[in-house]
Amino acid sequence: MTIATDFGSRGGILAERNLKYVLIAPAVFIILLIGLYPILHSLVVSFQDVSALFENYDFVGFMNYSRLFGDERLWYAMLHTLVITAIALPIELVLGLLMAQLFLDKMPFRQVMVALAIIPSVLSPVVVGAGWRLMFDDRYGPINAVIRLLFNERFSLPWVVDPIAVYPALLITEVWQWTPFMFLMLYAALSNVDQSLEEAAKIDGAGYWSIFFKIALPAIWPVMAIALIIRALDLVRIFDIVWVLTRGGPGTFTETISIYLYQRGFRQFETSYTAAMVFVIVIVLSVLVIWCLRRMEMTGAKSR
Amino acid sequence: MRRDQVNMWWRFAVALLVILIVTFPVYWLFSMAFKTPDEIFSFPPVWFPGSFYIDNFKTMWRTDDLVPVWNSIIIASISTVISLGLGTICAYSMARFRTGGDNFAIWVLSQRMLPPIAIVFPLFLAYAFLGWVDTWHGMILVYTAFNLPFVIWMMRGYIQDVPVELEESSLVDGCTRWQSLIRVVLPMSRTGLFATGVFTFIFTWNEFAFAFVLTRDGVLTFPVHVSHYFGALSTYWGKVGVISLIATLPVFFTVAFLQRYIVRGMSMGALKG
16 A cells, blocks of 8 residues: 655655654654553562552562462452443343344434434443432432332332342443444444345345344444444443442442452552552453454454 | 334334433433422422522532533543544554554554553552643643544544545645645545544543543543532532533534434444454
């Protein structure tokens, strides 16, 4: 794709052969400054022993790292994150697909309804958390009010406090906010599926589901894979919704990896230990992310 | 009525139900802005505000409660403009000269996917050392860095779509690279640039984790301010309603009007490699 022309004839720093590096330099500099520097910094600090109580800048070896393995709270945080991801992701996918199918055919006010349907995904997660805290309130919340109306007039469940209900509450909020994102991606992809293929299959007597699985699904697969990867990576680092709804409580019952990092680093000021966690998490996630992106490149390339 | 017409009305009914479920929580939060304290804390809940009560707005206006919205506007606008500028020239270099190849492109995008809380912890230590916590330039720098990978990724796809021949002919006509970038490539990819800008702004506008850690009260952004209203004992729901409403409506309208761009931007930008 390179254009071989002679525009570097003026020489100097803006010469053609330098220009391409000059153009990427500022962006790369800023990304390295904010992205890479902190990681290197945490690598250094993680081999020291710095905390709110005392500052020991000597090399202490892998002390902080070996502590990670015995840290039950960290393992539970990972488990909680995994549970949220494993439940929310398939639900968002299925609901998003159903919504996309629903809005695919003509109906009155379709444009307006699609615009309304994607509102949750463009809201700030903090605003979403605020809204759902109100919804889940045990006395003043509409959800309990409806349950009282329909089933049991004494019903009063403090959703975001009671261990029985806190995960459903988090998952409902998460699914409510991000299903519309899934819907929008899949809706766009499904609108581009070749109609004539589906018509032909219909004439050949193929049923609704076999058309969906044999024609529509393979066609939208690349977009679906990307949507799933984006959501999975977002779910693994989930912070804001959980913070606003439960702060990881009751106790540490809904503490996710991000919340735990925050508590250790900014509430208990265990600087070195947090740095060790940050380093491990960033390395593990980087490998995971780069692997996912490579897969994505490949599916993307195939679809073109 | 014909059979598929009956079918359509059924689907329409289901669609209305879906829209109700999707919009009700938003309505409920916004309704707080117009409710009296008695209505907010009434048992059973009051479904509609009884009167057009605007004291919440007046109180917010009198106190400094809306300043964070203003801070958010400034931080999000400036960092959007900077990341669009720097990101676009970087994307141009990558699209036209294949600078760095695929590995570089993947590395850039991977920077966007790391957990903000993990990045912000060491960043906080550095900022504390430099005295950058709670400063305009500190926040703008963080968000610029956070948005750059996204801008680069999107713009690289859009610039690859601009026919190379057009640019070559402008070069032959005596334009420099910069001129051809500004006069040929940017106008040709303006839809993409626009969509990318809207996304970048919304991301920054809504972001919580970075601002939560790196601001105090000088350059507090609105999501952090909202989170401060949740007290241990009481929550100022009227205020939460007002600030959510004011901070969300602009985003609503942008998305409603630009629905087409956004749908295309989301699926296409993601697919271009």
